[in-house]
Amino acid sequence: MATYSTNEFKPGLKVILDGDPCVILENEFVKPGKGQAFNRVKFRNLKTGRVLERTFKSGETIEAADVMEVEMQYLYNDGEFWHFMDPNTFEQVAADAKAVGEAAKWLKEQAMCTITLWNGEPIAVTPPNFVELEVVETDPGVRGDTSGGGSKPAKLETGAVVKVPLFVQTGEVIKVDTRTGEYVSRVGK
């Protein structure tokens, strides 16, 4: 079992805390004058996405986590699992709803996603930063009004609902920033 000592801590290090894989976000070494040193560390739990803070005595060790991030292509979902393939090795993994999380509403076939694997199992799926999706349902709004201001909800081919400007019509393809869930622009044909 590989371990890391506090003096190896740095952002990006993958470790196990209370049984969950976590990544170090920040590591602060604190040494009171003539006192024992400690490390104040912020982690993100890679399974739950939550940020937590822990303090360690300088020199303590924690378990290393076998966590990797791989770029994989979304294939399809069978109602229970979302299937991804590594385009280089053709290996496939199946991610459950918990691992896919919010990414589900942005996934279109062939989208390249970042899959976080822990001991080879997918625990998190990050969609591409930008996706281009077709609007399948939205109110007509005001045709030709490109002056901005005012928005309406639009349902996209993946099921996601995004606020769009009034001039966007059903059938058009729009670009969305998946990190904010916001409309970016129309995609011209």
Add this chain to the structure above:
Amino acid sequence: MLARIRRFFARRGVLEVDTPLLGATVNPDPYVEFFTVPDGGRRHYLQTSPELAMKRLLAAGSGPIYQIGKAFRRGEAGRLHQPEFTLLEWYRPGFTLDRLMDEVAALLQVLLGERVAGVTTFTYGEAFREFVGLPWDAPLTALRSKAAALGIPDAERLCGDEQRHWLDLLFSVAVQPRLPASKLVFVRDYPACMAALARCRPDDPEVAERFEVFVDGVELGNGYRELTDVEEQRRRFQHDLRLRCRLGRVVPPLDRAFLAALEAGMPECSGVAIGLDRVLMLKLGCHRLSDVLTFPLQESS
């Protein structure tokens, strides 16, 4: 910066000295790790501070002395720590701690210039009460609750039943970051349990004659009215060596040469050590020690 320091001391008649970095033993402080250097069948030690060597010079009649030199501490790396760093350390025979603090303030104001606007002083008790909201001698249960209320995780695991660990933790987390900004802040009159090599006040043995100086929460220096009682010093060394052993740390030989010098007689004096890299870092507006070091060994993240 170094030229300014030398001019400062030349004007005040303080002699620059140079003591070895490689020694036959090292300060046994249980919370400072040192590098050992194997040499055939023998072991040498890189100095964690010039203190013991400089005190031997004082005992030999050197008069007031200062040293600018490297110190080495194993396992210390972070935004404000590097295993190799530069200390300015000086000793003033016949100075009270107050007089030394004035001198420290004068020097730091020369070096930091407009970076600091004036000096503020707190006693440890005042700072603790103001920024932690408790007296420093509050019962452990109160300190525990306070740490929990401040959201410090794992405090119990870190501190156990040691009051000084709780004080250090709360001071680092709650006091240091809240000290007045852009000022030279002195904290003085430390609790006796945190005395290190300082003597305790003859009129109040609960108080150690120790101070620290901070700028924007960064500790720049640590000063003491030095312990001159050889028996008390021997006791503290033995306590430290036993603690090192219990904690499973390397136990260096007892520094008999130092104890002999102390027995021969070291004048009453006050001394202080300042981290010069941190002073430079603050002066230049940098945020990490590695930003002001040439080719730092540990790249801090």
